[in-house]
Amino acid sequence: MVENRPWGNIFAHLILIIGVALVLFPVYVAIVASTQGPGEFLRGTLPLVPGGHALENYRAMWEGGLARAGAPPVGTMLFNSLVMALAITLGKLAISLLSAFAIVYFRFPFRVFFFWLIFVTLMLPVEVRIIPTFQVVADLGMLNSFAGLSIPLIASATATFLFRQFFMTVPEELLEAARIDGAGPLRFFKDILLPLSITNIAALFVILFIYGWNQYLWPLLITTDTNYYTVVMGIQRMTTAADGDPQWHLVMAAVVMAALPPVLVILFMQRLFVKGLTETEK
Numbered sequence: 001m002v003e004n005r006p007w008g009n010i011f012a013h014l015i016l017i018i019g020v021a022l023v024l025f026p027v028y029v030a031i032v033a034s035t036q037g038p039g040e041f042l043r044g045t046l047p048l049v050p051g052g053h054a055l056e057n058y059r060a061m062w063e064g065g066l067a068r069a070g071a072p073p074v075g076t077m078l079f080n081s082l083v084m085a086l087a088i089t090l091g092k093l094a095i096s097l098l099s100a101f102a103i104v105y106f107r108f109p110f111r112v113f114f115f116w117l118i119f120v121t122l123m124l125p126v127e128v129r130i131i132p133t134f135q136v137v138a139d140l141g142m143l144n145s146f147a148g149l150s151i152p153l154i155a156s157a158t159a160t161f162l163f164r165q166f167f168m169t170v171p172e173e174l175l176e177a178a179r180i181d182g183a184g185p186l187r188f189f190k191d192i193l194l195p196l197s198i199t200n201i202a203a204l205f206v207i208l209f210i211y212g213w214n215q216y217l218w219p220l221l222i223t224t225d226t227n228y229y230t231v232v233m234g235i236q237r238m239t240t241a242a243d244g245d246p247q248w249h250l251v252m253a254a255v256v257m258a259a260l261p262p263v264l265v266i267l268f269m270q271r272l273f274v275k276g277l278t279e280t281e282k
Contacts, residue, residue: 027259033252034058041248057253066250069238070226074254077231080146082261084219084230085212087150092208093201096159101189103160104167105175115164122157126218134221144225153218159204166200167193202272210262231258 033046035054040047065073102108103115126133133152142148170193178188219230229237235258238251266273 030252030255033249034256036249038247038249041245053249054253057249058257061250061253061257065234066238066247066254069240069246071234071237071254072226072229074231074234074257076227077229077234078257078261080149080228081213081230081232081258083146084149084215085209085261087146088153088212088215089205089208091150091154092156092159093204095154096156096163096204097194097197097201099160100163100167101193103164105185105188115160118157118160120157121155126153130217130221137222143222144228146228148222149215149219149228149230150212153212153215156208159208162200162204163197166197170196199272199275202269203275206265206269206273209265213262 029046029048032048032050033041034057036047036051037053040051061074063073063075065071065076071077099118103111137143137148137152142151174192175188178192183191214232215230216232216236219228219233220236223229223233231254235251235254238254239246
C-alpha cells in the first residue's frame with residue numbers, strides 16, 4: 001500500500017517545477033531576445049519582457065540572413081538542414097533495417113563476425129575518422145553537395161544493433177507461418193517485420209533526425225559555398241562577426257527558428273516515440 005504523504009508530494013512537485021524552470025528559462029531568454037531591438041544589447045542588460053521587434057527580426061533573418069557575417073537567409077539554411085537530416089535519417093533506417101534482417105534471418109559464413117565488425121564502428125565516430133573521410137569525399141568530388149553532407153553519416157551501428165535485438169524477439173512461429181503460406185524473405189520482411197517495427201522505426205526516426213539536424217563539425221569542414229550552409233553552421237558564423245559585435249537580436253531569431261523543426265518532430269511523433277522505447281509485446 002502506498003502511503004499518502006502530502007509533504008513528500010509537495011517536495012517532489014517543487015523539484016519538478018525547479019527542474020522545468022532551469023530547462024525552459026534559457027529558451028525563454030532566447031525568445032525574448034529575438035523580439036528586442038539592437039539598442040537593448042548595447043546597454044549590457046537584457047529585458048525579461050518581450051519587445052516589439054519580433055516580426056521585423058524574423059523577417060530580416062528569413063529573407064536576408066546576416067550578410068556581413070557570411071550567413072545566407074535562414075530559410076535557405078533551414079532547407080539545407082532539413083534535406084541533410086532527412087537523408088541521414090532515412091538512409092540510416094533503410095540500411096540498418098536491411099542489415100539487421102540479413103544478420104538475424106540469413107545464414108552465411110562469418111555472420112556473427114560481420115555483426116561485431118559493424119558494432120565496433122561505434123568506437124569510431126565521425127570526429128575520430130574525419131580526416132580520412134574528408135579525403136574520400138574530396139576525391140569523389142562531393143564537397144559542397146548534399147551527397148557529401150549526408151552519405152558519410154548514413155551508416156549506423158546503433159540502429160543496426162537495436163533492430164537486430166528487436167528482430168530476435170519476433171516469435172519463430174511467424175516465420176514458420178510465412179514459410180507455410182509460401183512467402184519469400186522479402187515478403188516476410190515487408191508484410192510482417194516492417195509493420196511490427198513501426199514504433200521502433202518512429203523512435204529511431206526522432207533520435208536520428210535530431211542527430212542529423214544538430215551536425216556542426218562535418219558541414220563546417222566540407223562546405224565553403226553559402227548555398228549549402230546548414231542552420232547550425234550559419235548560427236556559428238553569425239556569432240563570430242569580424243567587423244563588430246554580433247547582432248544578438250538577429251542571432252536569437254535564427255536560434256529560435258532553428259529549434260522549431262526538431263521540436264515539431266518530437267511533438268508530432270511523441271506517442272510513437274514513447275511506444276517504441278517502452279513497448280515489448282509483439
